[in-house]
Amino acid sequence: MVSVSSIYDEVHSYCRDYLTDEEAEYSVSTSQEDIDFERRKSDRENELEGLPVVDHRDSYLEELAVYRRIAEKMLDYDTVLFHGSVIAVDGEGYLFTAKSGTGKSTHTRLWREYFGSRAVMVNDDKPLLRISGGKVTAYGTPYNGKHRLGSNISVPLKAICILTRAEENKIVPISREQAYPILLQQIYRPADTVKMQKTLALADDLADSVKLFRLGCNMDISAARIAYEGMNACSAEYIKVE
Template sequence: MEISVRLGGVPLMLSCAHNEYMLMYMPFACCDMPLARVGVSAAEVERLLPLYEEGSTAPYVEHMELCTRACDALLPFERAIFHGVAFIWRGQAWLLTALSGTGKTTHYIQWKRQYGSEISIINGDKPVLDFSEEGISVHPSPWRGKENMGSMRSAPLGGIIMLKQGQENAMRRVEPKEVVAELFMQFLFTRSTPLDVRRVCALEERLLQTVPVWQLVNRGDEASARLCHDTLAKEMYNA
């Protein structure tokens, strides 16, 4: 099965051996001529299956591996798939990023509970970043995470919040050199060629030159969301 989808404005052809996740791709379907083809062989899925969490199925592995290969295909067009929760607040997109299991979704839910009328989701796990002359914008993708949070909205990127778990809530602006290694790991590409690594390094440099980054050490409670909200409001909008 094949479906042509548009990710961050770039049409790609996805080749799927399984149809279990086809409904995830349908909102992104387009009729444009694809600029690249993306697929995962059955042999590759079988080889990678043991590396996934116990109980994972071949359709799930194919779905997840299509993500990193789609990112590879997007890199020549200055787009990339990024690991994080993306939501819109005050007309800009904000990225919550961290290692898996650190509490990105929990933190977003705390925001939603307290500031629900102010925010809207873009993507709950793997949004697309578009690097253009006008700036960096954030777009949805079919890879929405376990909670399946997402929409078809897009917005210009306002900043990045890097989450860490801790016993106390504390938030501070960080310098690029403090987060360059960790941030690089959030770009979801296969790392299969030196050229792609250089491309991502160039995109990360633009990212760090364009938008501010904060570190939020947090307990995953309501107070951590209030601290994040109020810090951004003060530092970005003097509110």
């Protein structure tokens, strides 16, 4: 449980589905300096990608600053912020990750269409992953993407799948060495050296604690069936690691 002290009320409105009366385990607060940092960071990223500078509201930037504070504190609880889309089927979570624009949200939408009520969105953008005892638990958070797709639930994470575009749908297991570069890219990496060391250790544990796959996907609804069956199959077709 987290207590948030913010400058703008919009932060609390953004998190309204996660409000609780339970006692907070820790608290975070923000300042104008944090907001200014988020603005500079956003401007730098847009410049690197050749995008126009966006004049974000301070209240929006504070929402980002709050989650950054939470993400860094959650390392003390063996928990990392991860960029990906988590969907649960029959109570088990599957995380899809890729570079922005590849189609993570589109793919999990196919899962919801294919599985119907069996599928529940956990978080469509930035879930928290707790890594402990060889197991990973995915948590829904208010920071669930522009379409606000997510639930205030937690599920055991069964697999992580790196999504790519392809003409034909195909899923294969991959080794931790193959998966690690993008896992490290998609995990939140703090600037503080000590916190970064803890993040790297948790990234190692994450790669060892769940099944890892790569999916070539053409965004036909059959991709949902192929991905699910591939991540749950026991046949030799899927056991061999590339």
